[in-house]
Amino acid sequence: xxxxxxxxxxxxxxxxxxxxxxxxxxxxxxxxxxxxxxxxxxxxxxxxxxxxxxxxxxxxxxxxxxxxxxxxxxxxxxxxxxxxxxxxxxxxxxxxxxxxxxxxxxxxxxxxxxxxxxxxxxxxxxxxxxxxxxxxxxxxxxxxxxxxxxxxxxxxxxxxxxxxxxxxxxxxxxxxxxxxxxxxxxxxxxxxxxxxxxxxxxxxxxxxxxxxxxxxxxxxxxxxxxxxxxxxxxxxxxxxxxxxxxxxxxxxxxxxxxxxxxxxxxxxxxxxxxxxxxxxxxxxxxxxxxxxxxxxxxxxxxxxxxxxxxxxxxxxxxxxxxxxxxxxxxxxxxxxxxxxxxxxxxxxxxxxxxxxxxxxxxxxxxxxxxxxxxxxxxxxxxxxxxxxxxxxxxxxxxxxxxxxxxxxxxxxxxxxxxxxxxxxxxxxxxxxxxxxxxxxxxxxxxxxxxxxxxxxxxxxxxxxxxxxxxxxxxxxxxxxxxxxxxxxxxxxxxxxxxxxxxxxxxxxxxxxxxxxxxxxxxxxxxxxxxxxxxxxxxxxxxxxxxxx
Amino acid sequence: xxxxxxxxxxxxxxxxxxxxxxxxxxxxxxxxxxxxxxxxxxxxxxxxxxxxxxxxxxxxxxxxxxxxxxxxxxxxxxxxxxxxxxxxxxxxxxxxxxxxxxxxxxxxxxxxxxxxxxxxxxxxxxxxxxxxxxxxxxxxxxxxxxxxxxxxxxxxxxxxxxxxx
Numbered sequence: 001x002x003x004x005x006x007x008x009x010x011x012x013x014x015x016x017x018x019x020x021x022x023x024x025x026x027x028x029x030x031x032x033x034x035x036x037x038x039x040x041x042x043x044x045x046x047x048x049x050x051x052x053x054x055x056x057x058x059x060x061x062x063x064x065x066x067x068x069x070x071x072x073x074x075x076x077x078x079x080x081x082x083x084x085x086x087x088x089x090x091x092x093x094x095x096x097x098x099x100x101x102x103x104x105x106x107x108x109x110x111x112x113x114x115x116x117x118x119x120x121x122x123x124x125x126x127x128x129x130x131x132x133x134x135x136x137x138x139x140x141x142x143x144x145x146x147x148x149x150x151x152x153x154x155x156x157x158x159x160x161x162x163x164x165x166x167x168x169x170x171x172x173x174x175x176x177x178x179x180x181x182x183x184x185x186x187x188x189x190x191x192x193x194x195x196x197x198x199x200x201x202x203x204x205x206x207x208x209x210x211x212x213x214x215x216x217x218x219x220x221x222x223x224x225x226x227x228x229x230x231x232x233x234x235x236x237x238x239x240x241x242x243x244x245x246x247x248x249x250x251x252x253x254x255x256x257x258x259x260x261x262x263x264x265x266x267x268x269x270x271x272x273x274x275x276x277x278x279x280x281x282x283x284x285x286x287x288x289x290x291x292x293x294x295x296x297x298x299x300x301x302x303x304x305x306x307x308x309x310x311x312x313x314x315x316x317x318x319x320x321x322x323x324x325x326x327x328x329x330x331x332x333x334x335x336x337x338x339x340x341x342x343x344x345x346x347x348x349x350x351x352x353x354x355x356x357x358x359x360x361x362x363x364x365x366x367x368x369x370x371x372x373x374x375x376x377x378x379x380x381x382x383x384x385x386x387x388x389x390x391x392x393x394x395x396x397x398x399x400x401x402x403x404x405x406x407x408x409x410x411x412x413x414x415x416x417x418x419x420x421x422x423x424x425x426x427x428x429x430x431x432x433x434x435x436x437x438x439x440x441x442x443x444x445x446x447x448x449x450x451x452x453x454x455x456x457x458x459x460x461x462x463x464x465x466x467x468x469x470x471x472x473x474x475x476x477x478x479x480x481x482x483x484x485x486x487x488x489x490x491x492x493x494x495x496x497x498x499x500x501x502x503x504x505x506x507x508x509x510x511x512x513x514x515x516x517x518x519x520x521x522x523x524x525x526x527x528x529x530x531x532x533x534x535x536x537x538x539x540x541x542x543x544x545x546x547x548x
Numbered sequence: 549x550x551x552x553x554x555x556x557x558x559x560x561x562x563x564x565x566x567x568x569x570x571x572x573x574x575x576x577x578x579x580x581x582x583x584x585x586x587x588x589x590x591x592x593x594x595x596x597x598x599x600x601x602x603x604x605x606x607x608x609x610x611x612x613x614x615x616x617x618x619x620x621x622x623x624x625x626x627x628x629x630x631x632x633x634x635x636x637x638x639x640x641x642x643x644x645x646x647x648x649x650x651x652x653x654x655x656x657x658x659x660x661x662x663x664x665x666x667x668x669x670x671x672x673x674x675x676x677x678x679x680x681x682x683x684x685x686x687x688x689x690x691x692x693x694x695x696x697x698x699x700x701x702x703x704x705x706x707x708x709x710x711x712x713x
Binding site: 074141181182184185186187217220249252255262263264267269270271273274275278282283284285286287289290358523524526527528529 | 560563564567570592594597598599600601658659660661688690691692693694698700701702705706708
């Protein structure tokens with residue numbers, strides 16, 4: 001039967017507990033009785049209430065959680081310049097994330113804070129978070145950020161000093177801790193878990209309302225193993241909530257002949273090294289170290305690593321960011337200050353000559369759309385935490401409203417993106433997709449044309465016995481909805497999963513249709529020949545459907 | 549001519565460097581001892597928590613004084629990523645797949661994602677690091693600009709944060 005799965009674990013304790021709970025609150029009287037918006041208080045995954053109930057009055061806010069400034073040794077812009085451009089290119093929220101390290105912890109943070117405060121005063125319609133690009137001990141980089149508060153800077157400083165992989169691996173004589181061999185070596189892995197528990201403890205202690213972590217460019221060097229991703233998620237599920245579905249540096253693959261760097265899209269041009277997970281293996285079939293349609297392989301591959309995480313029935317959200325360091329077409333070059341000794345490269349200077357750079361300004365190409373009740377620091381972070389997130393490139397769409405609900409006995413109100421709903425075994429689940437097509441041109445000057453939306457679904461099979469699992473063979477493309485060339489405005493697609501007999505999740509992706517495999521998936525980007533504007537995708541976060 | 553395989557552990561610190569650093573180190577382990585080797589490979593040893601790199605090499609010519617290395621078998625030696633191999637020095641530009649397999653120890657050129665024919669051109673960019681797969685030396689390539697293919701490993705991939713982390 002299309003879109004349904006056998007549940008071989010019918011009598012799992014979880015299912016039994018769920019039935020007991022629902023009986024206790026009088027489910028038979030109707031789902032509305034158990035749909036108050038109380039998800040924010042949840043700290044476990046076995047609470048039997050719909051999450052992200054449909055019709056909650058959320059709006060979409062575009063943002064970017066990965067932006068560098070002159071306080072990174074390999075970037076160059078003033079905070080004010082990044083904020084002004086993010087605002088100009090339509091973002092509602094943004095996170096300043098300079099690289100962690102000895103000089104950043106000692107010298108940069110105290111210079112960044114007043115710059116951010118000034119930028120907030122000058123740009124009242126954009127939220128500017130202070131964060132960090134954390135060197136995850138034993139792994140890649142990650143965004144860590146907090147809402148503004150009395151303890152925000154203190155927490156960031158203490159966190160970086162104790163847990164940044166760059167500091168942990170730097171010898172004591174050079175100002176570091178000298179506790180791990182390399183920033184990416186596996187002896188750092190316990191520090192990563194302790195770091196996330198530290199952030200969780202700051203929330204529990206009331207020092208900050210919320211703290212979030214997103215793994216950045218997760219497959220780029222192959223150093224984020226599947227067991228590390230699962231470990232972060234499980235160590236602090238309210239903090240470690242996702243990863244970049246699409247990395248930044250999307251201009252890096254533009255051909256030299258077109259004024260680009262001729263590198264790989266996303267700067268995804270590495271190959272396995274000593275600290276890479278050996279299961280990420282370039283073969284004739286695929287190369288995990290490359291982007292596919294601009295997205296990281298973990299997210300882009302149908303039935304791949306992301307799906308294997310979702311098939312556990314646990315949240316793990318994807319985003320899209322700019323990773324802006326030096327932006328395509330710009331004439332500015334870095335200042336000449338010594339970052340290692342001052343924590344800043346100093347003000348950039350205008351060379352008057354167009355430079356060959358691989359990034360875009362925040363908002364110019366990559367958007368992380370977040371559903372939130374209001375444009376406030378905590379609400380946006382709650383939206384990210386709840387998975388009300390769509391990752392969009394090049395304004396492929398302006399909005400996406402998803403409603404998933406039980407048509408038969410169960411949660412008839414339903415839930416939206418990132419949510420969790422339920423239906424009685426054997427019942428039907430309706431999916432309603434409202435896509436708002438691009439209402440105008442993107443920043444390349446063209447109105448993007450969405451060609452199709454894919455509905456993907458897979459069985460929820462419970463916690464992975466092998467923590468390095470990186471495939472979800474049961475996850476399939478259920479249906480492709482084609483979008484007519486002349487369609488404008490808002491379009492609606494529906495699908496019904498009939499006779500659902502096991503828990504499952506579903507998610508959506510969409511494409512401009514320009515570069516597709518024979519199965520309709522994204523094509524591996526060609527190194528040195530990847531025009532990001534002619535290969536646009538969006539990926540939306542999942543909805544989980546439980547069975548009662 | 550005798551052919552003897554040797555193996556040596558590398559300085560643990562070297563595994564954190566770029567591939568170029570690792571390659572320079574393993575070649576110095578051979579050339580610095582005055583040994584003549586026509587094949588030199590790197591292997592990642594993951595038997596401990598922290599991965600390390602080992603070097604294997606095939607010596608050519610008369611037996612040498614071998615201090616600080618262990619003698620090993622061809623099965624153990626011909627494994628991993630190949631930093632030096634016969635025919636490498638003549639393949640620094642654009643060459644067809646047929647030319648590469650005829651003129652060097654590379655047994656096969658395999659492309660990620662699509663089939664290749666012997667006439668397809670490989671832009672070597674002066675850097676070839678094939679890998680042993682089941683005893684065969686295989687060069688993995690990927691589509692590149694201009695209808696060519698290029699090796700998936702390049703000499704200078706973009707280093708984030710200057711490569712320090």
